[in-house]
Every structure is written in C-alpha cells, then in structure tokens.
Amino acid sequence: MVIVRPCREKDLALLRAHIPTPGQPDRHATRFERQQNGHSTFLIAWMDDLPVGAGEIFWRGCSAPEINQHYPDCPELNGLDVWPPELRSQGIGTTIIAAAEDITRHHGHHWIGLGVEDGNSRAAALYLRLGYQETGRRYLDRYTYTDSDGTRHDIADPARFLVKSLDRTAS
Numbered sequence: 001m002v003i004v005r006p007c008r009e010k011d012l013a014l015l016r017a018h019i020p021t022p023g024q025p026d027r028h029a030t031r032f033e034r035q036q037n038g039h040s041t042f043l044i045a046w047m048d049d050l051p052v053g054a055g056e057i058f059w060r061g062c063s064a065p066e067i068n069q070h071y072p073d074c075p076e077l078n079g080l081d082v083w084p085p086e087l088r089s090q091g092i093g094t095t096i097i098a099a100a101e102d103i104t105r106h107h108g109h110h111w112i113g114l115g116v117e118d119g120n121s122r123a124a125a126l127y128l129r130l131g132y133q134e135t136g137r138r139y140l141d142r143y144t145y146t147d148s149d150g151t152r153h154d155i156a157d158p159a160r161f162l163v164k165s166l167d168r169t170a171s
C-alpha cells in the first residue's frame, strides 16, 4: 500500500538514502525548505516505510514567466518522480497526482497544472489519461545540475503546460 503525505524534516535522511538526485545534492532539502517557507507542499510517497516517489505543489504556479503570466493562480505539480524505476507503472505516480489534486482542491483552488518535457511521451499520456488538458502554452523548463567534474550546467528543456479542472461537477 502506498501512502502520500507532506515531507517532514525527519524524512530527509531516508529520502537522501533512497531517492537519488544526481547533480543536485541538496534537492530534497531545498524542496523541504520551500515547503517550510509556505511556497510549496513537498509530497512523499511511502511504501513499507520507504520513500518511493515525490512531487511538489508550487502554490504560486509555474516558475516559468511565460506560463505564470497566463496561469498566475494555477498551482503547479512539479518534479514528479517514482523511484526506483522498477516500481514505475504500478500506480504510484497516479496516487501522488491524486493526492496533489486533493490537497490543491482543499486549499480552495479550482485548477492544477503541470509541465511535461518534449520527448516524455509516456508521462504526457498518463497526464492526458488522468484528465489534464493541453493549453497550447510552451516554455523552457530551466534548472541546473553539477556533473561529477564539478562543472555546473544550465539546462533549458522545451516543455508544454497542461491543466486540469478540480471542480468535480466539471469533469
């Protein structure tokens, strides 16, 4: 059985041990800090007391300005990941998404959005199956990572933004 709940500080050690963040060694702590500052809710999926996935709700919406200007009040589910890969396609991602939608609805929001990078057709197919809709809005998903030589890389991956209504009567 999978349980999804917001991250607690004491979870960070297990997260670091079980969910790698290559090139971004402080990623779990950074996400937890954003949650503690009220900017996000950092959701962790647990199976048999081990973390097996994560996702983060950005309450101020997508950080890309080309999206945020059109969807300023639409929280974004960001950085969805199930780990290890052998646990994928067993419904864990769907469970995290459902939890994120419930929490966002309870915060009084009517919409949730997420970005999907070009080439991640499997994730896109999952989101569309779960009721997310194309907005036609594209953007560059920007992030940095540091490789094993210590060289920092600034990445800008082309992506598109999808949204889903959280109004149950609309679906």
Ligand SMILES: CC(C)(COP(=O)(O)OP(=O)(O)OC[C@H]1O[C@@H](n2cnc3c(N)ncnc32)[C@H](O)[C@@H]1OP(=O)(O)O)[C@@H](O)C(=O)NCCC(=O)NCCS
Binding pocket: 079, 080, 081, 082, 083, 087, 088, 089, 090, 091, 092, 093, 094, 095, 115, 116, 117, 120, 122, 123, 125, 126
């Ligand atoms: C994308 C991702 C988060 C989805 O999580 P997931 O746990 O694999 O997703 P789910 O299992 O809920 O659903 C995905 C698939 O499993 C199937 N599925 C769902 N519940 C299932 C179940 N109980 N039993 C068997 N299959 C199931 C779905 O039909 C879907 O089929 P597909 O494999 O053909 O796409 C995960 O695959 C992942 O971490 N990928 C790498 C990182 C990534 O791409 N993140 C998304 C960034 S936008």
